[in-house]
Amino acid sequence: MKQKDLNPVLLLAFHLMVSIYSFFTFIPYYIFTWVLYGSEPDHAIRKKHNPVPGKLVRLLYPGLDTLPKVFEYVAMRFPHRECLGTRELISEEDELQSNGKKFSKVVLGKYHWLSYKEALSAASQFGYGLAALGQKPKHNIAIFCETRAEWMLAALGCFMQNFTLATFYSTLGGPAIAQGLNETEVTHIITSTKLLETRLKPILVKVPKLHCIIIVDNTPTSWPDYPSGISIHNMADVQRLGARPENAICEQIQPITSDIAVIMYTSGSTGDPKGAMISHSNIIAAIIGLAERIPNLSEKDTYIGYLPLAHVLELSAELVCLAHGCRIGYSSPLTLADQSAKIMKGTKGDVTILQPTLMAAVPEIMDRLYKNVMAKVEEMNSVQQTLFTLAYKYKLDQLNKGYSTPLCDKLVFSKIRALLGGRVRVLFSGGAPLSADTQRFMNVCFCCPVGQGYGLTETCGAGTISQVWDYSTGRVGSPLVCCEIKLKDWVEGGYLNIDKPYPRGEILIGGPNVTMGYYKNRGDQSDFFVDESGQRWFCTGDIGEFHEDGCLKIIDRKKDLVKLQIGEYVPLGKVEATLKNCPLVDNICAYAKSDKTYVIAFVVPNQKHLQALADQYGVSGTLEELCKDQVMEELVLKVITEAAVAAQLVSFEIPRKIHLSPDPWTSDKGLVTDAFKLKRRELEMHYRNEIARMYDGE
Known part of the structure; x- marks a missing residue:
């Protein structure tokens, strides 16, 4: 049988196996669920019910207040x-790279406690x-x-x-x-x-x-x-x-x-x-x-x-x-996994040795994991790709119904799960919005819930976290028991509490977790206030909407909102979060001036996908040369535009011109923070010549 004829047969065999498995496991699963939660409608009500705390909790253990x-x-x-x-650090030595440069690699032993x-x-x-x-x-x-x-x-x-x-x-x-x-x-x-x-x-x-x-x-x-x-x-x-x-x-x-x-x-x-x-x-x-x-x-x-x-x-x-x-x-980002940059070949990364059950990550790291795994999937033959895709869709469907998939986890996703040690049961995401594609991927392939949360330094990192059973995307969960949240109208941006279908506005967080202000009054102290009951509040500057089950969704940010000359507001953060899902994009910064009519962007392309695009159109050169090539710039812009349209960005939100950067943005260069957030002012200064070029001749 030819390989191209295998896919329909595999498809039929897979669906038959799933049907048999589902039939024999449904009744025990249903009985077990009914015993624990009652009827299914009642179970659904329990999951959706998310009451606002009547009293904010302040102590973990009685009398232990410091x-x-x-x-x-x-x-x-x-x-x-x-x-x-x-x-334990056993040894460290320089390893010669293919480009002639030397990079320090380490051999590590066991953990000492x-x-x-x-x-x-x-x-x-x-x-x-x-x-x-x-x-x-x-x-x-x-x-x-x-x-x-x-x-x-x-x-x-x-x-x-x-x-x-x-x-x-x-x-x-x-x-x-x-x-x-x-x-x-x-x-x-x-x-x-x-x-x-x-x-x-x-x-x-x-x-x-x-x-x-x-x-x-x-x-x-x-x-x-x-x-x-x-x-x-x-x-x-x-x-x-x-x-x-x-x-x-x-x-x-x-x-x-x-x-x-x-x-x-x-x-x-x-x-x-x-x-x-x-x-x-x-x-x-x-x-x-x-x-x-x-x-x-x-x-x-x-x-x-x-x-x-x-x-x-x-x-x-x-x-x-x-x-x-x-x-x-x-651990460290350079020694975290077996494939991390500083790990000597043949040495296991920290996560493999430690096998953690809990882990926190910023979206930038999870986006990298997602793109790396999907790149390996693309290298599979058609049979393997078909099986992976079928298993992925099947598990995603089961998760959306509230069911687990132990057999699928064991047979298909165990090797991917092993990339994080194989035992992670809850993974927390914070620091920036997590894309829907990446969140679904982590839920499915790493076999653990992703608790996407929202908090700020000014609220001690606490605000909201999604429940582990909530597999919805794009939301950050309901308020924690230590705080409450309300939305304040932002008339200029067009966000109001009376908006339909969901109330919208600037997010205000109040509670004992709200910090005492900025040292020596250096920041804007008006962001903090105390209400008539004595509770402290912080005005976050982020725009959110509350859904009917009490969960919050971040939809905008005041400082990321730029009003174009045509009178339309562009949410730069939304544009960036959307376009980072494009495989060709490793990082992106959207930029706009209020006296201009369109958005531009600085893009750090994915080297592998950029090279594939160049080969497809017969363009040759090093990474630096490809990034400077005007033809490649136009080709990348076309791909990004198609991704933006598919993601339903409106026309004025889509970058009209881009600049390709061969160098990744790191905190060492001062272009992003340690949590990988963009430093817009520094990026603007760094690319001031490119900004002038892209806005010339409007």
């Missing part, structure tokens, strides 16, 4: 449970050591470090001593670091050897109050070529200092709920970073709200930490885990 109290309580409950894990008892002792000793080095309670101390176990230990030690922790992204440039350190007037900073040598050392003369540096690595104590007024210590030395009887003071100044635990600097996607002041009560409230959306969260769970801990999404997620006795294994 972070030190919570962690000490959990450490006493689970003293021998594994708490913080770091993977600190128990909860050991973590509590290490953090406590570190806090006492900082006090012995002159750090004062309620004074700011900075942490400028990569995500790792030492980051969390240092933070816990600071919380115990009531030191206010000012967090900075490890990718910040020199001027931004100097500005933040001077603004917070810190005298002590916690960092790594790499960041000290590459980022901090050049700007030390610009930070006159800084005189004590603590290195989290196990490095030498001799540091030549540094200003004479600065002392440098290893973390281990600071812990030994804190362990001395004379320094382990019994009466430490315990924080109270209103004390500021963290000054978290925002990512600066729309301007200079500003510090949100987060109190202990803010974080406790956020922990409660986030934890409530994780079914059966317990000490049996394992979380993988790799996103920036200076970002509210990662910090809140890890504190949720620590508050419930989970273990946290640390």
Whole structure:
């Protein structure tokens, strides 16, 4: 039989197998569901019913109203449970790439763990050591470090001593670091050897109050070529200092709920970073709200930490885990998976070794996973592609009906699921909108629900999260038990509470998780207000609509809305989220001027798909040459336009001209944040010449 004749036969065989399987499993499944939930109509009502909390929850455990109290309580409950894990570095060497460049690769071993008892002792000793080095309670101390176990230990030690922790992204440039350190007037900073040598050392003369540096690595104590007024210590030395009887003071100044635990600097996607002041009560409230959306969260769970801990999404997620006795294994985007950039061939990635049950991700990372897997599907022969497509559609249909597909998961999707370790049971998405295609793909192929959420630094990362049984796309769930949400009319943008079929408006979040404002009033304090009942609110600037089941959908953003000369408003974020689904697009920034009549865009093309398009039309050259080629620019624009039309973007929302960029946008270049959000102002400056070219001759 010829291969082209196999597809109809496979199709018939697959449908026959599905019919037989469904027949023999439906009755037991129906009985089991009826026993648990009652009749099916009642089950549907239960799933849709989402009451607004009558009273916002503020405490996780009775009487435990600060972070030190919570962690000490959990450490006493689970003293021998594994708490913080770091993977052993066996070797590191340069590997020659096909382009002649060398790239550092690592060989990693097993995870080594600190128990909860050991973590509590290490953090406590570190806090006492900082006090012995002159750090004062309620004074700011900075942490400028990569995500790792030492980051969390240092933070816990600071919380115990009531030191206010000012967090900075490890990718910040020199001027931004100097500005933040001077603004917070810190005298002590916690960092790594790499960041000290590459980022901090050049700007030390610009930070006159800084005189004590603590290195989290196990490095030498001799540091030549540094200003004479600065002392440098290893973390281990600071812990030994804190362990001395004379320094382990019994009466430490315990924080109270209103004390500021963290000054978290925002990512600066729309301007200079500003510090949100987060109190202990803010974080406790956020922990409660986030934890409530994780079914059966317990000490049996394992979380993988790799996103920036200076970002509210990662910090809140890890504190949720620590508050419930989970273990946290640390990783990085460069060592996360077997195919990650820094993993030596033959070495397993962190997620394969750790096998986490819980994981957080930003849409950019999930979009990459989606495109990588779909690229491999395209390389399959027609038989394999047919089976995969049939299985995908079958499972998606079953999920929409509320049914599971264990046989399909086992036979078809187990290898894809193994890319995340094979045990992830809940995956959380935040930081930006997640495309519908990517969300469906994660639900189906990774065999786990995606809890898409919405929150901001100013609300301690908490706002909404979708329920695990909700497989609808484009929505971010209902309000958490720690907050409430209301919509405020935005007349200028045409969004009103009386809109049909759904009320629309600017999203306002209120509750104990709303932070205390911006440090030194640098941001717009009018974004915060207190109502007549004493509850704090934050005006997010995002536009949402509420559906009848209480779930929120983000539909626009004030600052991403540009009014064209023709009088139409263009939602740039919506345009970008839509066009990122195009396989040819790795990243995109839509841009428009209010005195112009059309939208333009900067596009980072997918190299593989761009090359395939070039081969199809007989265009040759390197990636850089293809991106500069006007013919390729027009071909890519045609593909993007077709994708935009298929996605039902209106004509004035579709970019009329584009610029192709061969270089990906990274946080190191200052074009995106650590959470991969676009920095529009920086992108505008970076492409100012291309903007002028694309708008010339209108």
